[in-house]
Amino acid sequence: MANSRVITHPMSRRQILKGGAALGLGSAAALSLRPSWANPWGQTNVYSKGVEEGPEVSLAIRRESILIDGKEARPISINGTSPGPMIRLKEGQDAVLRVTNLLDEPTSIHWHGLILPPGMDGVPGVSFPGIAPGETFTYRFPVRQNGTYWYHSHSGLQEQLGHAGPLIIDAAGREPFRYDREHVLLLTDWTFEDPMAVFRNLKTAEGYYNFQERTVADFFADVREKGFAATAEMRGMWAKMRMSSRDIADVTGSTYTYLLNGHSPEENWTALFKAGERVRLRVINGSAMSYFDVRIPGLKMTVVAADGQPVQPVPVDEFRIGVAETYDVLVAPEDDTAYTIFAEAMDRSGYARATLAPREGMAAEIPERRKIADRGMEAMGAHGMGSMEGMDHSGMGGSDMQGMDHSGMNGSDMQGLDHSSMQGMDHSNMQGMSGEENRMNANGMLAAGAAQPGSRYDQAGIGIDPGERRMLVYRDLKAFTPWPDRREPERELELHLTGNMERYMWSFDGKKFSEVTGPIHFNKDERLRLILINDTMMEHPIHLHGMWMELENGQGELIPRKHTLNVKPGERVSALITADAEGSWAFHCHLLYHMDAGMFRVVKVS
Amino acid sequence: MRKTLLTLALGLATTAAFAGAGHGGSQAAVSDADIDRTIRVEAGDMWFDSEKLNIAPGETIKFEIVNTGNVEHEFVIGDAEAQEAHRKMMQEMGGSHGGGGGHGGHEGHDMAEGEHGGSMPSVTIAPGDTAELVWTAPQNVDGLQYACNIPGHYEAGMSGNIDLQG
Numbered sequence: 001m002a003n004s005r006v007i008t009h010p011m012s013r014r015q016i017l018k019g020g021a022a023l024g025l026g027s028a029a030a031l032s033l034r035p036s037w038a039n040p041w042g043q044t045n046v047y048s049k050g051v052e053e054g055p056e057v058s059l060a061i062r063r064e065s066i067l068i069d070g071k072e073a074r075p076i077s078i079n080g081t082s083p084g085p086m087i088r089l090k091e092g093q094d095a096v097l098r099v100t101n102l103l104d105e106p107t108s109i110h111w112h113g114l115i116l117p118p119g120m121d122g123v124p125g126v127s128f129p130g131i132a133p134g135e136t137f138t139y140r141f142p143v144r145q146n147g148t149y150w151y152h153s154h155s156g157l158q159e160q161l162g163h164a165g166p167l168i169i170d171a172a173g174r175e176p177f178r179y180d181r182e183h184v185l186l187l188t189d190w191t192f193e194d195p196m197a198v199f200r201n202l203k204t205a206e207g208y209y210n211f212q213e214r215t216v217a218d219f220f221a222d223v224r225e226k227g228f229a230a231t232a233e234m235r236g237m238w239a240k241m242r243m244s245s246r247d248i249a250d251v252t253g254s255t256y257t258y259l260l261n262g263h264s265p266e267e268n269w270t271a272l273f274k275a276g277e278r279v280r281l282r283v284i285n286g287s288a289m290s291y292f293d294v295r296i297p298g299l300k301m302t303v304v305a306a307d308g309q310p311v312q313p314v315p316v317d318e319f320r321i322g323v324a325e326t327y328d329v330l331v332a333p334e335d336d337t338a339y340t341i342f343a344e345a346m347d348r349s350g351y352a353r354a355t356l357a358p359r360e361g362m363a364a365e366i367p368e369r370r371k372i373a374d375r376g377m378e379a380m381g382a383h384g385m386g387s388m389e390g391m392d393h394s395g396m397g398g399s400d401m402q403g404m405d406h407s408g409m410n411g412s413d414m415q416g417l418d419h420s421s422m423q424g425m426d427h428s429n430m431q432g433m434s435g436e437e438n439r440m441n442a443n444g445m446l447a448a449g450a451a452q453p454g455s456r457y458d459q460a461g462i463g464i465d466p467g468e469r470r471m472l473v474y475r476d477l478k479a480f481t482p483w484p485d486r487r488e489p490e491r492e493l494e495l496h497l498t499g500n501m502e503r504y505m506w507s508f509d510g511k512k513f514s515e516v517t518g519p520i521h522f523n524k525d526e527r528l529r530l531i532l533i534n535d536t537m538m539e540h541p542i543h544l545h546g547m548w549m550e551l552e553n554g555q556g557e558l559i560p561r562k563h564t565l566n567v568k569p570g571e572r573v574s575a576l577i578t579a580d581a582e583g584s585w586a587f588h589c590h591l592l593y594h595m596d597a598g599m600f601r602v603v604k605v606s
Numbered sequence: 607m608r609k610t611l612l613t614l615a616l617g618l619a620t621t622a623a624f625a626g627a628g629h630g631g632s633q634a635a636v637s638d639a640d641i642d643r644t645i646r647v648e649a650g651d652m653w654f655d656s657e658k659l660n661i662a663p664g665e666t667i668k669f670e671i672v673n674t675g676n677v678e679h680e681f682v683i684g685d686a687e688a689q690e691a692h693r694k695m696m697q698e699m700g701g702s703h704g705g706g707g708g709h710g711g712h713e714g715h716d717m718a719e720g721e722h723g724g725s726m727p728s729v730t731i732a733p734g735d736t737a738e739l740v741w742t743a744p745q746n747v748d749g750l751q752y753a754c755n756i757p758g759h760y761e762a763g764m765s766g767n768i769d770l771q772g
Contacts, residue, residue, distance in 0.1 A: 302758050313652060313758025314758055315697065
């Protein structure tokens with residue numbers, strides 16, 4: 001089998017030898033086109049399957065023909081699979097990861113969520129020059145954490161071509177939960193279009209992939225419910241913002257095939273269990289642009305880790321996973337029956353699906369997709385509409401917005417609303433407007449761990465009816481132990497998430513990466529509060545490399561550590577950072593095309 | 607089943623309140639002499655150090671539960687059904703024991719049937735603390751579990767089976 005592979009890829013073989021790297025061709029992972037970690041029996045103490053086990057791992061990056069959803073596709077493969085193999089390391093190891101570039105363009109791998117030396121972070125132009133075609137780069141770093149992470153290319157739009165995979169680090173000590181079996185569930189969004197063409201389409205025609213524009217029929221339905229004046233007013237408002245109220249995602253199921261472990265919903269990848277087992281599901285959102293709402297009808301899921309970090313367990317029915325986030329959940333199926341793992345795209349334009357079953361070949365009912373939600377007025381939160389802040393939105397699903405009293409927001413408030421003029425707004429007058437008691441520290445800033453006014457940590461976001469089922473919200477996330485650095489923040493750094501949909505420009509503080517003059521500076525070892533204010537009408541998953549962000553979700557000293565923070569439209573989110581990682585680090589929106597369009601900065605710690 | 611459990615002699619060390627219901631009218635604390643055996647159980651985040659305990663019917667056990675974790679735990683004895691009902695109630699209450707208030711089952715004053723969870727021997731242990739629970743294993747009962755039903759704790763692994771030999 002190994003021979004036939006070599007014959008099929010003579011070029012690859014030569015280049016491998018030229019590269020001088022041991023590429024692990026003999027390992028089971030390299031021999032199958034299907035990711036080996038997607039084995040239906042998963043990982044248990046008994047059924048250990050082939051993975052790329054650390055501390056020494058060799059990875060070969062190629063472009064090759066692989067069937068995706070049964071159709072001819074040309075993804076980027078890692079050791080012959082796309083998405084790539086699971087890399088399994090152990091806390092305490094010194095990892096040596098050799099990456100050989102067999103593409104005809106430069107590549108890279110970023111180890112998402114890992115705390116490591118700046119030169120090993122894998123961002124071309126920030127951490128290192130990138131890996132040139134034919135070259136091998138050796139990443140070396142001590143593994144000082146454990147949990148569920150992932151890896152992906154940080155070069156151009158390669159991630160959209162499947163250049164990503166799971167990265168699992170086994171704990172040195174006992175984890176705060178028990179399980180009998182585990183499965184990795186990697187969510188991705190695949191397009192048969194060239195990613196550059198997708199990007200061009202977004203640049204030239206806003207709403208290119210959005211076929212869910214409101215129709216005349218919707219208009220008359222609205223008029224019936226709300227009256228003509230209110231309906232016309234809302235339409236006018238959205239038009240002024242150059243947005244459609246149905247812009248939930250800018251790349252949708254019209255081009256995407258949503259994959260779970262590389263498989264389409266029709267292919268129905270199956271994760272096996274035995275009745276009575278407690279199964280750990282390591283859910284990774286490795287997609288380029290898509291948020292998912294994940295549930296398993298018939299099973300309670302207990303969230304035990306977020307972004308690789310253990311959290312106090314939260315039993316839920318469903319959770320929303322932003323791009324680049326990871327959640328670990330436990331399920332305990334007691335019946336000898338099949339369950340559908342259903343990951344519905346946030347914009348409801350499609351779904352990824354797998355089956356959790358005691359035997360292969362089983363299937364359960366696929367839930368009905370929910371209706372597309374309208375962007376409600378809550379999206380206006382940070383736009384200076386103070387009267388919105390104190391409102392309790394917790395009981396409102398997107399569809400319940402009709403019942404809201406919009407009288408305080410007449411058309412004149414909206415006139416001339418221009419995102420670019422929003423910067424420099426003083427939000428200080430918003431303090432104290434949220435329901436909870438906000439303690440101030442000596443500097444007049446909110447006490448560490450307190451939720452910022454303007455945050456909506458008790459809401460999952462657009463398109464969710466909170467009354468329907470128990471949904472995970474950021475407020476639920478609570479660490480077991482306080483982070484060792486309990487200093488109050490010495491200063492606050494406020495960044496606005498900004499954009500212009502029509503021209504598909506995305507940025508921080510109104511400046512694209514190509515327009516900024518220098519990095520964002522963190523003083524070495526300072527304790528700072530990063531405040532993110534989303535002035536746009538879309539969610540942005542904001543990722544800081546090299547350092548944890550402690551999400552100030554109101555849990556005091558038990559605030560959770562995250563590598564990626566979802567900031568909802570109009571929301572104000574804050575995180576504490578200990579700037580202990582000297583060097584230059586990437587900081588960006590993890591929506592791939594937003595990052596490429598300019599929502600990217602370098603953070604320099606010195 | 608519930609009736610059978612009511613006949614247990616049990617003591618809630620935390621509240622020093624004892625149930626006499628159906629126990630020959632005795633309101634007195636179980637004296638050390640009545641204790642056949644002491645079992646030390648470690649409660650961590652999120653586990654008990656044993657996943658199974660072998661106890662003989664009629665045996666009176668003093669459990670010493672040490673909480674070596676970072677968060678509050680409880681130790682509750684009951685069958686799967688009662689445990690689940692207790693769990694649901696805890697979930698609805700938001701998981702708070704509220705410093706001894708608001709949780710009838712843990713007050714220990716009324717072990718009569720009716721109030722949910724009231725019939726299950728239980729004790730709550732703060733992080734770093736040790737609590738005691740004295741319990742006599744019933745005859746002719748099986749399917750007993752010990753568990754922590756603070757929301758998410760059971761699901762994360764805090765349960766074990768009591769194997770009543772005999």
